[in-house]
Amino acid sequence: xxxxxxMTRKSIKNWFLDLLRHPTKLVGVVLLxxxxxxxxxxxxxxxxxxxxxxxxxxxxxxxGILHGIYFLxxxxxxxxxxxxxxxxxxxxxxxxxxNMMFCSxxxxxxxxxxxxVRQMLTMLLMAIIFxxxxxxxxSIFDLTTAQAVILIISFFLFLIISQIVALFLYSTTNxxxxxxxxxxYILYALILLPVxxxxxxxxxxxxxxxxxxxxxKSPAAEFVPLFGWMKGFTFGILSGNVITSVVYGVxxxxxxxxxxxxxxxxxxxxxxxxxxxxxxxxxxxQAVKKRxxxxxxxYLKNRKIRIGSKGLNGGKGASxxxxxxxxxxxxxxxxxxxxMYSIIMIAVCGFVSFFIVYSGDDSExxxxxxxxxxxxxxxxxMQLFFSVTGDWARELSKPYIYMIPxxxxxxxxxxxxTSIIKPFLDGVxxxxxxxxxxxxxxxxxxxxxxxxxxxxxxYCMVNILTDRVLGFLSNQALSMFLxxxxxxIAVAPGVILAFVIGAVxxxxxxxxxxxxxxxxxxxxxxxxxxxxxTLHNMEMxx
Amino acid sequence: MLQIxxxxxxxxxxxxxxxxxxxxxxxxxxxxxGPNGAGKSTVIKCISGLLRFxxxxxxxxxxxxTVEAKRVFGYIPEIPAPFDVLTVEEHxxxxxxxxxxxxxxxxxxxxxxxxxxxxxxxKLGKELSKGMQQKxxxxxxxxxxxxxxxxxxxxxxxxxxxxxxLKNIFIELKQAGCSVLVSTHMLDSVEEFWDxxxxxxxxxxxxxxTRADIERxxxxxxxxxxxxxxxxxxxx
Numbered sequence: 001x002x003x004x005x006x007m008t009r010k011s012i013k014n015w016f017l018d019l020l021r022h023p024t025k026l027v028g029v030v031l032l033x034x035x036x037x038x039x040x041x042x043x044x045x046x047x048x049x050x051x052x053x054x055x056x057x058x059x060x061x062x063x064g065i066l067h068g069i070y071f072l073x074x075x076x077x078x079x080x081x082x083x084x085x086x087x088x089x090x091x092x093x094x095x096x097x098x099n100m101m102f103c104s105x106x107x108x109x110x111x112x113x114x115x116x117v118r119q120m121l122t123m124l125l126m127a128i129i130f131x132x133x134x135x136x137x138x139s140i141f142d143l144t145t146a147q148a149v150i151l152i153i154s155f156f157l158f159l160i161i162s163q164i165v166a167l168f169l170y171s172t173t174n175x176x177x178x179x180x181x182x183x184x185y186i187l188y189a190l191i192l193l194p195v196x197x198x199x200x201x202x203x204x205x206x207x208x209x210x211x212x213x214x215x216x217k218s219p220a221a222e223f224v225p226l227f228g229w230m231k232g233f234t235f236g237i238l239s240g241n242v243i244t245s246v247v248y249g250v251x252x253x254x255x256x257x258x259x260x261x262x263x264x265x266x267x268x269x270x271x272x273x274x275x276x277x278x279x280x281x282x283x284x285x286q287a288v289k290k291r292x293x294x295x296x297x298x299y300l301k302n303r304k305i306r307i308g309s310k311g312l313n314g315g316k317g318a319s320x321x322x323x324x325x326x327x328x329x330x331x332x333x334x335x336x337x338x339x340m341y342s343i344i345m346i347a348v349c350g351f352v353s354f355f356i357v358y359s360g361d362d363s364e365x366x367x368x369x370x371x372x373x374x375x376x377x378x379x380x381x382m383q384l385f386f387s388v389t390g391d392w393a394r395e396l397s398k399p400y401i402y403m404i405p406x407x408x409x410x411x412x413x414x415x416x417x418t419s420i421i422k423p424f425l426d427g428v429x430x431x432x433x434x435x436x437x438x439x440x441x442x443x444x445x446x447x448x449x450x451x452x453x454x455x456x457x458x459y460c461m462v463n464i465l466t467d468r469v470l471g472f473l474s475n476q477a478l479s480m481f482l483x484x485x486x487x488x489i490a491v492a493p494g495v496i497l498a499f500v501i502g503a504v505x506x507x508x509x510x511x512x513x514x515x516x517x518x519x520x521x522x523x524x525x526x527x528x529x530x531x532x533x534t535l536h537n538m539e540m541x542x
Numbered sequence: 543m544l545q546i547x548x549x550x551x552x553x554x555x556x557x558x559x560x561x562x563x564x565x566x567x568x569x570x571x572x573x574x575x576g577p578n579g580a581g582k583s584t585v586i587k588c589i590s591g592l593l594r595f596x597x598x599x600x601x602x603x604x605x606x607x608t609v610e611a612k613r614v615f616g617y618i619p620e621i622p623a624p625f626d627v628l629t630v631e632e633h634x635x636x637x638x639x640x641x642x643x644x645x646x647x648x649x650x651x652x653x654x655x656x657x658x659x660x661x662x663x664x665k666l667g668k669e670l671s672k673g674m675q676q677k678x679x680x681x682x683x684x685x686x687x688x689x690x691x692x693x694x695x696x697x698x699x700x701x702x703x704x705x706x707x708l709k710n711i712f713i714e715l716k717q718a719g720c721s722v723l724v725s726t727h728m729l730d731s732v733e734e735f736w737d738x739x740x741x742x743x744x745x746x747x748x749x750x751x752t753r754a755d756i757e758r759x760x761x762x763x764x765x766x767x768x769x770x771x772x773x774x775x776x777x778x
Contacts, residue, residue, distance in 0.1 A: 305668075307629065312632060312639060323639070327627075403591065403592075403612055404640040405610075536607055539594055540592040
């Protein structure tokens with residue numbers, strides 16, 4: 001244990017020293033700390049706050065939405081942690097750990113705990129991004145400061161509990177494929193169960209928004225082990241319901257206690273399982289450091305690829321990159337660029353549009369234009385989080401893009417074109433489907449597609465610009481965070497202008513949105529010109 | 543011809559290359575030798591245009607980062623980087639198209655057969671062993687028939703047949719009038735065909751010899767290398 005603590009101490013110290021030697025990284029970290037600090041202060045001091053917790057008051061916004069969002073977060077993040085730990089708890093470690101610590105006389109359980117703690121801290125760092133939304137949640141849902149703080153802390157707590165449960169599951173199932181399958185199915189059932197418990201009252205009481213909110217707030221969903229219990233515990237505290245919070249709190253404590261007890265008793269012979277997964281994970285990390293990886297690469301590494309038809313079928317000079325990317329996407333299992341993200345986005349937006357159109361009473365009816373505008377805003381915002389890396393970033397880790405004899409500007413454009421084509425095709429699918437549901441006019445559908453594509457252009461160029469200006473940051477989370485912030489700043493003027501024009505001139509919403517698209521395209525062009533010689537001045541990461 | 547004038551490369555405060563100047567003439571094979579961390583790979587990467595640097599580098603009379611220079615040089619990296627989901631043959635097609643080559647199919651077949659990759663032409667990049675990836679790198683670099691070639695540790699990972707074939711390729715390139723620069727630790731592997739040797743240490747060229755110099759002085763290249771790079775009295 002002493003050796004682990006020594007290694008941890010020295011790693012932290014050397015990380016700080018490295019930060020001082022690299023001013024760009026230091027600026028990024030300071031910026032992150034400032035934003036987190038601002039978010040915390042925003043949560044603590046924004047709007048009027050009360051000293052006492054009180055009960056949840058229902059303002060203009062139904063508190064059921066907060067229940068739903070919190071539940072979703074528990075599932076997506078907490079559930080992902082547990083599933084990941086179950087499937088590949090072996091990626092808690094690095095090759096350095098394998099080579100130096102596994103052969104040493106350190107107990108395997110100590111190592112497993114160390115791996116878990118390190119993993120937990122990384123997760124917490126990434127989850128800090130949710131602090132930014134704390135102040136927003138407070139003002140929208142009329143929460144007191146204490147309530148907002150409790151909500152955030154309980155979410156972080158759940159991430160930690162998820163890691164402990166993942167540790168227990170991994171230690172008891174590793175090396176036993178049947179046990180792993182059983183645990184996975186139980187987990188999937190736990191995730192599906194609340195969906196069913198929420199849908200039943202919605203179907204019984206009518207398919208309306210108010211029945212959905214009611215179902216989200218109902219105690220039934222809190223019966224679901226782990227996820228429901230945590231929600232019950234948290235909202236029990238928030239609403240001042242002592243009995244509920246105590247009951248679910250005790251249940252969660254039991255889960256944690258039993259997980260730890262079983263973990264201590266489990267036979268932890270996991271080194272062989274670790275080896276291959278860690279080697280693969282190491283190669284991926286090296287490639288990520290070199291910016292050679294994006295989601296496609298990580299997905300492809302261990303996947304069986306069907307070759308299908310061969311050959312690039314086009315390309316000369318810089319345009320060869322476009323044809324290569326088309327071939328790679330086809331082999332990655334994409335159909336016309338549509339992938340899992342496309343499905344998720346269409347499912348979420350389709351669900352929302354369906355509810356907006358078919359739920360609510362007559363006084364709440366929105367026009368088709370307004371519905372499409374809401375979807376456009378939602379989809380454009382979601383796109384931001386999925387467009388951090390693209391084919392362009394992947395090319396930078398290989399020498400070809402630097403060496404191929406063509407102008408740097410042409411190589412930049414052709415290598416990043418798929419980052420614009422894909423969102424365009426996603427937009428076509430999404431807005432045509434949504435337009436049919438909402439009975440929107442073709443003009444509204446087409447303008448939505450154009451505006452959505454314009455956002456992809458600007459995100460792509462901001463990505464390239466941040467790489468150029470900030471250089472490559474080895475911390476991917478920090479890099480992503482800065483990309484998101486700069487993108488939001490870049491699109492803000494266009495969005496504001498569109499709203500002002502729409503409100504002042506009385507122009508149709510679709511026309512006002514096109515003003516936003518125009519802004520986005522102009523800014524994208526300017527950024528592309530600024531980055532014209534990026535390749536000429538860049539260094540290949542080694 | 544490859545001409546390097548006052549090449550300097552800094553990584554922060556570390557001076558990886560310090561005022562390096564040398565020339566590799568047409569039909570000449572130059573070897574960059576030196577201990578680990580001497581800056582050999584950095585020189586190769588600067589010439590390839592993969593790093594920023596101070597100084598001047600001319601390839602066939604053109605600055606190395608110009609399109610004209612890129613058309614005429616090839617680079618074989620130390621660590622091969624194939625595309626995971628492109629087949630061997632598609633890698634070659636990619637290079638042919640990127641370099642706007644014409645009538646390249648026969649040449650692709652000839653190169654792949656020579657490096658014993660023709661029977662693996664439908665294998666994906668991620669399915670290749672390290673040695674095969676290295677051979678593919680060589681094929682891709684040779685396809686555009688460059689006039690200047692840069693090899694960074696080319697023999698690492700190759701089987702004996704491939705090493706023999708690569709040596710034959712070096713001789714053919716020399717006879718065809720190409721300028722070849724090879725960075726290697728394995729001095730004995732380049733013994734038969736080197737024309738100029740530059741020994742680097744701590745980012746500087748500490749010795750430069752031509753084959754004629756060595757033969758005239760009765761020196762042994764390996765002995766010279768050890769004499770220069772080892773501190774006095776440090777041999778075991």
